[in-house]
Amino acid sequence: MEFNILFDKTGFPLIKNSRWDFFISIFPVSKYQFELFLCSSQGHKRNFYSDSWYRELLKKNPRCAWHGETSEPWRHFLSGESPEVFDDFIKYCGNGMRLPKIDEWRQLLEVEHHLNENTDNLYTLCDIAAPPVRHWLRQGLGILTNEGMLEFVQSCDSSGTTIIGRPFTSFHPNLWSPGSEREIERNSKLWNIVSFRLAMSK
Amino acid sequence: MYLQTIELHFDVSLELPVRLLLDPSEDSWQAVRQKALDLMEIMVGRVEGLAFAGCCEFHSLSLPGEFDRKIQGIYRKVKNIPVLIGPILESWQKHASSFVTVLITGKRPIDLDDWTGRPEGHPAPKLIIVNLEGKEFQDEIPEFLSSDPLESILDEANNPPVSIFVEGDGFFPLECKTNQGALDLDFYDNQMRLKLNNWDTSQRLSLRLKSLGLTDPFMVIERRNGTSEKKTGQEISSYFNQPIWTPLTDAAWTVIQAGINRQDFECPFCRDYHAYQTVFCPNLGRFLLDGIPSKSVVIIDRQQRKFLSLTDALLAWQSGHDRIITMDGMMYSWEDFGWMFLNEITPYENLGNDFFGLYTEG
Numbered sequence: 001m002e003f004n005i006l007f008d009k010t011g012f013p014l015i016k017n018s019r020w021d022f023f024i025s026i027f028p029v030s031k032y033q034f035e036l037f038l039c040s041s042q043g044h045k046r047n048f049y050s051d052s053w054y055r056e057l058l059k060k061n062p063r064c065a066w067h068g069e070t071s072e073p074w075r076h077f078l079s080g081e082s083p084e085v086f087d088d089f090i091k092y093c094g095n096g097m098r099l100p101k102i103d104e105w106r107q108l109l110e111v112e113h114h115l116n117e118n119t120d121n122l123y124t125l126c127d128i129a130a131p132p133v134r135h136w137l138r139q140g141l142g143i144l145t146n147e148g149m150l151e152f153v154q155s156c157d158s159s160g161t162t163i164i165g166r167p168f169t170s171f172h173p174n175l176w177s178p179g180s181e182r183e184i185e186r187n188s189k190l191w192n193i194v195s196f197r198l199a200m201s202k
Numbered sequence: 203m204y205l206q207t208i209e210l211h212f213d214v215s216l217e218l219p220v221r222l223l224l225d226p227s228e229d230s231w232q233a234v235r236q237k238a239l240d241l242m243e244i245m246v247g248r249v250e251g252l253a254f255a256g257c258c259e260f261h262s263l264s265l266p267g268e269f270d271r272k273i274q275g276i277y278r279k280v281k282n283i284p285v286l287i288g289p290i291l292e293s294w295q296k297h298a299s300s301f302v303t304v305l306i307t308g309k310r311p312i313d314l315d316d317w318t319g320r321p322e323g324h325p326a327p328k329l330i331i332v333n334l335e336g337k338e339f340q341d342e343i344p345e346f347l348s349s350d351p352l353e354s355i356l357d358e359a360n361n362p363p364v365s366i367f368v369e370g371d372g373f374f375p376l377e378c379k380t381n382q383g384a385l386d387l388d389f390y391d392n393q394m395r396l397k398l399n400n401w402d403t404s405q406r407l408s409l410r411l412k413s414l415g416l417t418d419p420f421m422v423i424e425r426r427n428g429t430s431e432k433k434t435g436q437e438i439s440s441y442f443n444q445p446i447w448t449p450l451t452d453a454a455w456t457v458i459q460a461g462i463n464r465q466d467f468e469c470p471f472c473r474d475y476h477a478y479q480t481v482f483c484p485n486l487g488r489f490l491l492d493g494i495p496s497k498s499v500v501i502i503d504r505q506q507r508k509f510l511s512l513t514d515a516l517l518a519w520q521s522g523h524d525r526i527i528t529m530d531g532m533m534y535s536w537e538d539f540g541w542m543f544l545n546e547i548t549p550y551e552n553l554g555n556d557f558f559g560l561y562t563e564g
Contacts, residue, residue, distance in 0.1 A: 032288070035313060039258045039289040044280065051227060051256070054284040054312065065315035067324065131292075131324050 009093045010036045011130030024100050024108050028149045028195040032066050032132050034078040037092045060192040066132035074168055077149050079195040083161050086196045100199035101154045106179045109145040146178050149195035205372055205414045210435030212409045212421045218361055222252035223305040226280045230308025233334045237306045244352050253290050256283035288313040300431045302328045302359045308335040330358050361425045366398040370419030375517045377412040377442045392540030412442045447508035453492040461550040479549040499531045502558040521553040531561045
């Protein structure tokens with residue numbers, strides 16, 4: 001199975017299978033990436049992303065050093081906010097980036113096993129990536145569709161967003177089917193690990 | 203590739219420049235601003251610019267009073283943005299050479315953990331944190347935290363050079379002029395280095411150099427904390443004049459002629475006969491090479507009856523294409539693998555083309 005790779009504005013990789021007409025990122029969006037946005041002029045535009053706002057958000061899913069060993073890998077990824085906030089980040093990334101469509105996400109899920117068996121290839125291709133990328137691949141933190149974060153994706157008819165994925169079992173023991181849509185209450189603990197990833201058509 | 207003659211000027215500050223990273227939080231802004239002003243007062247000319255935590259934009263400070271004029275305007279745009287240091291430090295690491303970052307903050311930076319215990323291949327820059335408020339992270343990161351007062355911050359920001367030298371591929375220094383320190387040649391592993399000793403860190407170093415090499419040489423500054431920087435020089439041309447050859451006096455010529463011919467000679471001063479290598483009259487206690495500096499390496503041009511003295515500025519003389527005689531009387535030749543030490547010059551060493559070398563012990 002052949003894959004093409006490209007890197008978003010923050011130095012994180014998106015891949016494309018030869019049968020796909022889209023690129024999709026191999027990790028949910030990380031706090032490392034979101035913080036690059038927060039430090040950019042786009043992040044300052046609305047006077048919305050203040051220090052107190054971000055510290056409050058981090059209470060839902062506390063941050064950890066990107067190079068740290070953690071038994072709570074969800075702490076690397078941005079989560080617990082609304083699609084509007086994620087949308088600002090996606091706009092910052094530019095270049096036609098968007099939320100993945102639900103079937104694109106499911107296609108990534110289908111190849112996760114293959115990709116995880118070939119992380120050496122991915123590792124080699126990511127030599128120009130941002131520092132956390134190779135570190136996380138070495139730790140076996142790739143793809144994360146079969147078990148990882150819950151993620152916003154575009155719904156079937158692209159009219160809105162829906163949530164998909166299977167939470168880390170160490171966060172929430174479960175036997176969920178990762179490709180099924182979920183309704184998550186905003187005030188539930190699971191909302192704290194609702195994240196998203198990037199995609200772009202090609 | 204062939205050895206080329208290269209003339210370069212190195213003009214470098216031996217003190218590391220300082221960059222300020224300021225906490226944009228409104229509740230600590232007055233204290234942060236005042237501390238930045240105090241620091242700039244004691245680090246005159248060393249603070250090259252600043253940024254706010256949470257904003258990648260760098261503001262250079264090259265003119266006196268610029269901080270005061272600029273700072274409020276910049277601050278208004280970034281007030282209360284998240285106190286993040288990672289994106290700024292990473293961008294500085296990518297685009298600037300060595301510097302010290304002083305973070306003045308009233309809050310624990312959100313991403314501080316990213317900068318402690320870094321994995322191999324991702325070194326942290328030199329970071330001094332001036333924590334203005336509370337004990338929130340006072341004991342957590344001893345490697346970064348500065349114990350105020352200002353003098354101790356200044357001390358931590360100082361990372362003086364422990365070694366300064368110039369080296370390069372095929373490098374061999376010929377002539378050099380520096381505004382400070384003393385120069386020394388250091389030969390190891392078929393390579394030549396030009397070392398600077400006894401420098402004054404508070405002064406800029408200006409070093410003009412004429413050398414041989416396959417590529418441009420570079421200056422290496424190794425610092426106390428184990429870091430080192432490579433500095434490149436600016437090309438200059440025709441700074442160094444042709445070496446000055448001085449006519450030999452009749453008395454000196456008599457002694458030198460005998461020396462070259464390996465013949466005893468009648469001393470022009472005591473009229474006794476001396477062995478050919480004698481340069482110091484044993485009867486009168488007088489230096490025989492009239493007009494030539496004693497205790498130096500000189501090159502004799504027999505055809506022109508002139509001599510050239512290798513001094514502190516003229517480090518070495520090139521005889522032919524690939525043979526060099528240094529001011530300390532050592533001969534080297536250029537080989538495929540680098541420079542090779544040949545021998546210490548003997549009295550009236552024949553250097554070819556009617557040139558002879560001599561160390562004038564006296």
